[in-house]
Amino acid sequence: MAVNSRKRQMAALRGLTVASLKMYFRNRTALFFSLFFPIMFIVVFGFIFKNSTSNFKIDVTNKSNSELAKQFEAAVKKVPAFKVKEVGADQAATDLNKGDADLTVTIPADFGQKAADGKLSESKVQAQYNEAKPQNGQAAAQIMQQLAGNINDAVTHAPKLVAVESSGVKTKNLSYIDFLLPGMVGLSIMQLGIFSVAFGFISYKTTGMLRRLQATPIHPGNFLAAQGITRLVMAVFQTALLVGIGVSFFEFHLAAASILPFLIVSLLGSVVFMAFGFAIAGWAKNEDQAAPVAQVIQFPMMFLSGTFFPRDSFPAVLASITDYLPLTYLADGLRHIANDGASLWAIRGDLLGLVVWGIVAGFIAIRLFRWE
């Protein structure tokens, strides 16, 4: 009887998964809404910012005549994405204000000076961008940071662990789409997890379908597994669709080697947000109860997790709080993979954050579950 019932449970699991998938793909309205926002944003913003960031305009003001300063300025000029002008400080400020420069770099007078013991003291470079046009400036600033990192390594002869990984990116033209699309994938995964589970599952409850399923011999674990597998398939479908659009029409960069890690992180994100969805759907009795909770959870994250625009311009307190949001971990992780070619190990912090949230949400889901 044991072997027989194992086969039966697998048959039950398979049957329910197939049925749920058919339901997803045939429910045109739900399909439309879960894909509509991310695609719309990608298309709209992708077109707006399509040609605006192929080059960054950099104003360099060099106040030092040390060897290091000269090297630094030369390195900046060498970056293909930079169009560098050497100007005085006042001109630089004017250019920045008028938008004629994306980033001004000021090399202070004491840059590259040696201390009394002959060692190089820490040399700082000031980079400023216009907060009104953050995307260009911040991308340029990121490149500057990498530049500085490389020079650090060269000067101190440190083993070039970091340099090897990011050297491929130094010359890449990162545009807004490279920032936006991972954010949109993250957003669509969050909405899939929360809405399709919360509302799809809730309708099982309110229509009595859940009770009817409960009356069959399928074990609750297999029932949940069917829901989970269905949503994971949906997540892969949505992610592939969004990435496909980004790559085909908007020059989104995703290296072939990064496709698998990208997908894996998407799946992990799906599981985590599904747990949120089940927590809501398991607890709520109907849509009226579920809707406000779902909105309270997903709406702030939509804007505070760095999906549309970077969080760099947030005040410090907000920035550190939003560091810990689940969508932040997901979007940042996906972005690192796509933009920096990061490996799963490199983003382990983000992955850990996601896993912790998943456990918390899962725990709440189990505690609060009600069959009706």
Next chain:
Amino acid sequence: MMTEPILEVKDLRKKYDDGFEAVKGISFSVAPGEVFGILGPNGAGKTTTLEMIEGLRTISGGSVKLDGLDVQRNPYQVKERIGIQLQSSAFFPNLKLVELLDLFNGLYGQNSDPMELLREVNLEEKAQAAAKELSGGQKQRFSIATTLVNKPQAIFLDEPTTGLDPQARRNLWELVQQIQKKGTTVILTTHYMEEAQILCDRVAIMDEGKIIALDTPDKLIKQLLDRGFKPHTKVQAATLEDVFIDLTGKELRD
């Protein structure tokens, strides 16, 4: 009871956390092949009783044995042997009837032929229709089809004709009688007295969580008359529903 009862309910109780006692200790047995009805007004505890037998609700006290299996100790084995029709049950609206029956086949580990099941409930032409396209009567007939997927020993129908028009109701009665002829035990709840009288071999009358009478419909009526009851209205040879059926025709209109 000559043979072993297929269902044995002993002192069944249901008490909710807020103190409300929906079922206050009821006992009854059902013989194999019987049509057993639980009759009573809304709120009597009929649905709660059924849910406890089906394993959908925890039991506060007493025991339920189906075919010798204790429902609390062997819930999955009981579920494999019974068919269930819930009071309000929708199915995945975008799936076709055959696909839904495939789903239930999978859930019950069965291989029943979907077309055969649909034929039994007179829904063969609707095999490729989506569940959301069915009328009320068709939905009820379809949900009976889902109760038969696992060739159950007993099926439990919760108010099977509520909300149906007279034709659909009568058609469902014929369906139940067909099912009984094949040897399946039927336990149903209803608040339609006529339905209990026509369909049921025995009836338990429930009110406020207790069974206040249990016997065949004829014996119950005889006992009532013996108590000196005089009906309020004149009992005529036919009822208004008969008029309706006669004028509109017995065939189903869906």
